[in-house]
Amino acid sequence: MPLFTKKFLLSASALTVLAVGVSQPLRADTSNRSDNAAPNGYLIIPAPPAPKTEALRRDQQIFNETRKWKGSPRWELATVDDDFSLPAVINDFSCALGLRLDLTKTPKLNKLMNDVIAIEQPRTDAVKERWARVRPYVGHDEAPLCIKDRATKDHNRSYPSGHTVRGNIVAFVLSVIMPERAEEILARGRIYGESRIVCGAHWSTDVVAGYSLAAGLAPAILSRPEIQAQIPAVREELLALKQRLNAPEQRVCELEKTGNAVSPFRVP
Numbered sequence: 378m379p380l381f382t383k384k385f386l387l388s389a390s391a392l393t394v395l396a397v398g399v400s401q402p403l404r405a406d407t408s409n410r411s412d413n414a415a416p417n418g419y420l421i422i423p424a425p426p427a428p429k430t431e432a433l434r435r436d437q438q439i440f441n442e443t444r445k446w447k448g449s450p451r452w453e454l455a456t457v458d459d460d461f462s463l464p465a466v467i468n469d470f471s472c473a474l475g476l477r478l479d480l481t482k483t484p485k486l487n488k489l490m491n492d493v494i495a496i497e498q499p500r501t502d503a504v505k506e507r508w509a510r511v512r513p514y515v516g517h518d519e520a521p522l523c524i525k526d527r528a529t530k531d532h533n534r535s536y537p538s539g540h541t542v543r544g545n546i547v548a549f550v551l552s553v554i555m556p557e558r559a560e561e562i563l564a565r566g567r568i569y570g571e572s573r574i575v576c577g578a579h580w581s582t583d584v585v586a587g588y589s590l591a592a593g594l595a596p597a598i599l600s601r602p603e604i605q606a607q608i609p610a611v612r613e614e615l616l617a618l619k620q621r622l623n624a625p626e627q628r629v630c631e632l633e634k635t636g637n638a639v640s641p642f643r644v645p
Contacts, residue, residue: 458572541570541587568636
């Protein structure tokens with residue numbers, strides 16, 4: 378029996394069918410595929426919206442409306458989610474797992490996640506460079522953002538959202554390790570992606586593409602023997618951590634509830 382749970386596979390399938398309205402053709406290109414660790418990301422997701430399309434108009438509408446969320450609890454959560462470092466991303470799933478995650482205290486989880494990201498990151502970067510989409514805040518100098526590095530950020534690597542890919546790859550891996558918490562974990566992955574829209578760092582279609590790319594990469598990464606071999610020991614490590622009553626910070630967990638209550642995709 379494979380290590381994938383039914384809930385994981387169903388979630389991956391659901392994410393891969395998310396569509397983005399586009400008018401540009403998708404051309405096959407395998408030049409950036411160096412091995413068989415995971416599929417070529419360029420072939421998994423569609424092109425970003427072309428100028429003067431309804432999809433781009435909707436992107437712009439959502440960006441403009443979510444600028445009004447500055448100062449709200451959802452904005453605060455998005456600011457927390459802006460930290461892209463792997464320890465911070467893992468910690469963001471503490472409430473979903475019901476235990477405080479700290480990679481300095483979980484060496485097995487640390488190794489597994491670093492191995493996973495080492496496969497994912499270059500594929501995500503290659504797709505970003507291929508499309509070179511300009512970020513939504515470019516040309517809107519006064520628009521409020523909750524990103525810390527506006528002046529130095531790579532302004533033309535918007536598609537897909539790298540935060541969303543990483544956050545949802547992490548979610549898929551954690552849901553395989555702790556399938557009893559899969560629903561909470563996968564929901565947190567979705568919320569993590571939506572935080573990029575709230576921050577103003579990404580268009581909504583960047584985030585949808587990030588969900589799809591993560592869902593396309595995760596099964597291939599998790600099928601690798603060297604990844605599968607680590608999962609039982611990581612599960613034991615997390616269960617032992619839970620036995621030590623290492624509870625997550627409740628204030629943060631309450632803040633995360635705003636992610637379910639308020640979604641940029643519901644902007645009228």
